[in-house]
Amino acid sequence: MARHSCKGERDSLTSVEGKTRAMSEIPLNSDPEVTDSPQVEASVLSEPAISAIAPFRERSLLYRVFLALAVMVGGLSNVCIKQFLLPAQIGGLDPLHKATSLLIVASIGAVAGMFAAPITGALSDRSIRRSGKRRPWIIAGILVASGGMLTMAFSPTIGFIVIGEILAQVGVDTILAVTTALIPDQVPARQQWLVTALVGIAPNVGGVIGLLLVTNFTNVRIPWQGYLLMTIVSLACIGLFLLIVQEDQPREQEELPPFHLGHFLIGFARPLAVADFRYTFLSRFLAYLAFTILGNYTLYYLLDRLSLPLPVAAGRLTMFQLLSTAVLFLASVLAGWLVQKRWGGRLKPVVIVGAGCMAVGLFLMAFFPFWNTLLVAAAIFGLGFGAYLGVDVALAMAALPTTTDSGKNLGLMYTAIFLALAISPVAGAVFLDLLHSHLLLFSFAGVASLLAALQILQKTQWRVRSFADPTVERLGHH
Numbered sequence: 001m002a003r004h005s006c007k008g009e010r011d012s013l014t015s016v017e018g019k020t021r022a023m024s025e026i027p028l029n030s031d032p033e034v035t036d037s038p039q040v041e042a043s044v045l046s047e048p049a050i051s052a053i054a055p056f057r058e059r060s061l062l063y064r065v066f067l068a069l070a071v072m073v074g075g076l077s078n079v080c081i082k083q084f085l086l087p088a089q090i091g092g093l094d095p096l097h098k099a100t101s102l103l104i105v106a107s108i109g110a111v112a113g114m115f116a117a118p119i120t121g122a123l124s125d126r127s128i129r130r131s132g133k134r135r136p137w138i139i140a141g142i143l144v145a146s147g148g149m150l151t152m153a154f155s156p157t158i159g160f161i162v163i164g165e166i167l168a169q170v171g172v173d174t175i176l177a178v179t180t181a182l183i184p185d186q187v188p189a190r191q192q193w194l195v196t197a198l199v200g201i202a203p204n205v206g207g208v209i210g211l212l213l214v215t216n217f218t219n220v221r222i223p224w225q226g227y228l229l230m231t232i233v234s235l236a237c238i239g240l241f242l243l244i245v246q247e248d249q250p251r252e253q254e255e256l257p258p259f260h261l262g263h264f265l266i267g268f269a270r271p272l273a274v275a276d277f278r279y280t281f282l283s284r285f286l287a288y289l290a291f292t293i294l295g296n297y298t299l300y301y302l303l304d305r306l307s308l309p310l311p312v313a314a315g316r317l318t319m320f321q322l323l324s325t326a327v328l329f330l331a332s333v334l335a336g337w338l339v340q341k342r343w344g345g346r347l348k349p350v351v352i353v354g355a356g357c358m359a360v361g362l363f364l365m366a367f368f369p370f371w372n373t374l375l376v377a378a379a380i381f382g383l384g385f386g387a388y389l390g391v392d393v394a395l396a397m398a399a400l401p402t403t404t405d406s407g408k409n410l411g412l413m414y415t416a417i418f419l420a421l422a423i424s425p426v427a428g429a430v431f432l433d434l435l436h437s438h439l440l441l442f443s444f445a446g447v448a449s450l451l452a453a454l455q456i457l458q459k460t461q462w463r464v465r466s467f468a469d470p471t472v473e474r475l476g477h478h
Contacts, residue, residue: 059187059195063244068198070138070179070241072206073234077145077172078421079207080214080230082106083295084317086152086161088310089223093158099300099432101158103425106296109165110421113173117418121177121411132247134185134407137178142238145171146231153227173418175238176203177411182245184397192394197336200389201329207295208325209233211318220314271409275458280395281416283351283455286448287388288420289427290358293445294365294381297428297438305369305438316371323375324382331386339391348456350387351395355453357384359446366442384449 087102094101124137148167155161180199187195210230218225271277298320302313335350361381364373396413431441 057188059191064191064195064198066241066244067179067182067195068202068205069237071176071199071202072209073142073145073237074172074176075203075206075208076210076230076234076237077149077168078203078417079295080210081149081152081168081227082292082421083207083321084211084214084220084299084314085223085226085230086165087296087299088220088314089152089155089161090158092223093161097433099425100429102296103429105158105161105165106425107422108162109169110418112166113169113418114415114422116170117173117177117414118408118411120174121181121407121409123407124178124181125407132245134178134182135242135245135247137174138238138242141171141174141178142235143171144168145175146235147171149227149231149234153224153231169418173414177414178407179241180393180410180414181407183393185247192397193336193340194333196393196397197332197390200336200392201332201386204325204328204385204389206237208318208321211321215314215318220311271412277409277412279455279458281413283355283452284392284396284413284416285420286452286455287355287358287385287392288417289424290362290445290449290452291385292420292424293427293441293448294362296424297432297441300428300432301365301369301438301442306371316374320374320378324378324385327379327382328386328389331383332390335387335390336394339394350391351456352453354384354387354390355449355456357381357387358452359449360384362442362446362449366439366446369438388452 086105087098090101090105091098120137120141124133126133145168148164148169148171151164151167152161153164155164183192183195183199210233213229213233214220214226218229220226272281299313299317302308302316303310306313306316308316331354335354339346339350357380361377361379361384364377364380396410427441427444431437431444
């Protein structure tokens with residue numbers, strides 16, 4: 001009896017897994033009846049709609065915290081290094097053309113990241129290694145990133161910094177894409193609101209922690225000390241996460257469709273054909289463009305417009321980031337909780353108000369160049385960007401065209417951030433080197449914030465499929 005019962009359970013599980021796999025390969029927007037419906041609108045992954053998408057066991061607090069630590073590595077590179085270490089290092093090597101040199105280094109690194117994130121994410125989707133499909137790529141990412149940061153640390157010229165930046169960006173962006181893909185892989189629906197909020201703000205928190213460590217435990221006039229410290233902290237964060245993350249048994253080669261290079265490359269363009277994906281991509285790009293301009297050029301703002309010496313400017317920059325990130329953290333967690341638990345998944349008000357607050361903070365910096373005004377701007381910008389980040393990852397997950405390619409599609413979403421990293425130095429070079437105007441630069445960032453809100457105002461159509469019940473969940477207009 002027991003033997004027949006076990007066999008029946010196995011057959012039942014096999015049947016469910018087969019149906020689940022078949023359903024997950026259907027594009028979320030492939031149903032013409034749903035696509036043409038005027039009632040289907042943009043929304044977050046609301047709990048009733050996705051309760052069966054992630055039928056996983058609950059993740060411990062330790063797992064969620066260590067996942068955030070792993071994603072925080074992105075902030076150590078893209079925030080701490082880009083906001084302080086790299087501008088200070090380039091300013092010492094090329095003081096006359098520091099904005100242009102920063103443009104060259106940051107843009108090349110960002111372009112490398114734009115390719116690395118979706119490609120490594122897509123390859124991880126197809127991985128069949130016994131250690132898991134994501135873990136090998138996380139390990140490879142941290143090793144490459146560490147090599148890049150150490151190369152930058154001891155670079156005698158701008159050319160060597162470019163090489164190090166490429167390696168660091170490729171490694172860090174691989175980590176971001178692959179670790180974020182673990183959310184749809186492993187995190188149950190009822191825990192996703194907090195996990196996506198933590199993952200959304202982790203890079204920013206990591207950047208502030210990095211600034212605190214660098215300014216308090218290294219000599220700010222000796223950049224290699226800061227790079228070395230960031231390398232050690234990054235290795236520790238990833239190491240802690242790898243100690244606890246466990247993936248399911250690897251798939252067999254037969255379970256994967258045959259690999260065709262042409263189909264593989266075309267697959268990167270398919271998500272962009274979905275209106276929901278494009279609107280989310282553009283909004284993310286514009287919001288992060290505003291953020292990266294603020295991050296990359298606040299140090300120069302303090303040095304040039306407020307005429308502060310470097311050690312004082314470093315301390316003020318840390319204070320600015322501490323205040324902004326403290327408000328950002330509270331706003332992000334609160335926004336994620338309210339959207340998921342109290343507001344029925346309505347995202348538009350959060351995103352619009354958040355982007356509006358970002359614009360107000362940036363316009364204050366542009367038109368009122370005083371330290372006290374800067375502190376007010378830091379709090380307002382942190383409030384707005386925190387609200388945006390509280391739903392940003394959930395917004396990206398809701399726009400995914402399929403569930404089987406989460407690594408590739410979330411990697412594509414991260415290219416919006418890397419595109420912003422590439423464009424922001426161009427804006428800096430134009431407005432600072434050519435026009436010599438911090439006012440125009442930060443006004444440009446404010447306009448980008450307003451345009452980010454405008455993208456979410458566009459009418460979009462999303463559906464969320466339930467693995468337990470293959471009916472379509474219609475999400476109301478918000």
